[in-house]
Amino acid sequence: MYIERSIKTYLDDLAARKPAPGGGSAAALSAATGVALISMVANYTVGNPKYKDAEKKIADLLVKAGNFRDELEELVDRDVEAYGKLSNAMKTLQKNSPELEKAYKEAAAVPFEICKIASECLRLCGVLAESGNKNLVTDTAIAAIMLEGAFLSAKFNVYINLKYMKDTAYIGTVHRSLSPLEGEMKRLKEEILERCEDVISK
DSSP: OGGGSOHHHHHHHHHSSOSSSOHHHHHHHHHHHHHHHHHHHHHTTTTOGGGGGGHHHHHHHHHHHHHHHHHHHHHHHHHHHHHHHHHHHHHHSOTTOHHHHHHHHHHHHHHHHHHHHHHHHHHHHHHHHHHSOGGGHHHHHHHHHHHHHHHHHHHHHHHHHHTTOOOHHHHHHHHHHHHHHHHHHHHHHHHHHHHHHHHHHO
């Protein structure tokens, strides 16, 4: 799938008149890029004598970031697959069929997972803004911006799938999960950017 191919191939297909890849896959890629920036800042922090006191904390963060990036890279392609299944189901199944409802839920599950991972990764940005290498503070800020953007992008893809579902209990559960996360994302991002701006201004 796409994660093993060139960036140009992905972007060409994203720009083309094709059903997939689309916004959900792009959100996963954006989040993965943000996490890669987190890893870069962490790699420039670990082993630096200036940040010896934060060595263990940042080393642990680096492992977490690597795991999250692996998950997000997988989601780049999983979103393409999920939308392909949903597109086929929409063409072949009755509107009120349980199978179509299942396809909508599978399509919503991928961006929902992107949202959850992006929120966890933004917390890692907070650690870096406080304890990471100050020479890469702009990379920390950019990672935070990309992760919030990925969260909001994925959220819209979750909601568009919820729109066509009949399972009100499921819809309510998803809303109750995402709404507080969205507020937390905004607050955390603003705190991180403030810290980064303080470093830049000194």
